[in-house]
Amino acid sequence: MRGRDEQVTGGVVAARLRRVRPHLALVAAGAPVVGAAVTVVLGGWLPGLVVPALLLVLGAAYFRTRRFRPRRWPTAGAVLGALGGAYLGAVSPWLSPSAVLFGLGGWLIARRARDSVLRPYTPDLADSPVEIPWRARGAPGLELLVAHDRITLAGGRGRFRLVRPMVALSGVGAVEQVMVARRATLPVPGVGELRVTVTPGPAVRITVPPGEWIVPTDHGREIARLVARRKELAGAS
Known part of the structure; x- marks a missing residue:
């Protein structure tokens, strides 16, 4: 019996999934990393760094477990981005618009990643677990x-x-x-x-x-x- 991961070790679908990994990594890590950097630079409450760390772990875990379900990626990207932006707003009121900006950015990047995997539809996709x-x-x-x-x-x-x-x-x-x-x-x-x-x-x-x-x-x-x-x-x- 072939494992689900083994089914995409080669071919067109595997190449598509590899190409979008950096996009998903950016969605998962972008806002938390920026949030942590801003906290350090502005001398914020350092124990509060647990929040971006948690968001980073949650984002990585989500995209790891949903890597074969691209349909869900844009919504997840928007939520993760908005939460990371909300943290930035909590660090500095001047950064309050970050929730909207990061949410929109996460959605756009994740949507592009989704489309890169699913479009165009080819018979190769039938042999994958996507x-x-x-x-x-x-x-x-x-x-x-x-x-x-x-x-x-x-x-x-x-x-x-x-x-x-x-x-x-x-x-x-x-x-x-x-x-x-x-x-x-x-x-x-x-x-x-x-x-x-x-x-x-x-x-x-x-x-x-x-x-x-x-x-x-x-x-x-x-x-x-x-x-x-x-x-x-x-x-x-």
Whole structure:
């Protein structure tokens, strides 16, 4: 059985992940290092250096454990940057705008790192443990996430913010591209309170217990190949 790290020791995806390491290191360490330096230079309360040290440890741990989930990086970068900037504001009131500036900077750098890993989409990504997000067409905030071992419907709006239907790849049946003739709002099987708005055009139909998901997207064929390949890899592990 190959480990998840071993799956990306070479190839295009490994090269992409290596290229973004400096960006993620900057997001994790930039604000804490600046905060520590400013504290020393301004003669601040030295025991307070535990705060940037803690932020540094938390940032490094986060990006280490989420290195295969690029979708989450921009939000994490914004939060870490804002916290580091808030510490600077506590050291000196003149530095209060740092929370906004560092938060925005962290978000931008992490977003660029995310895009560098996920774009353009290539078949190499299917052989890696990187979680691939696919945005739903006409359903703001809704995404289909294809991980190395599961698929998930996730979103930042409405009920999808709190309830995220998830199915192990072993439980996924047929995945195929279909055409939707008219707009409809369909329930998510097994999660009665959730609905997906399907707009006319291509969609992907995924057979899951106890029914099927229909997600509007122009990338149904790519998703079908991705899921098939990852199911194949999981079966071979």
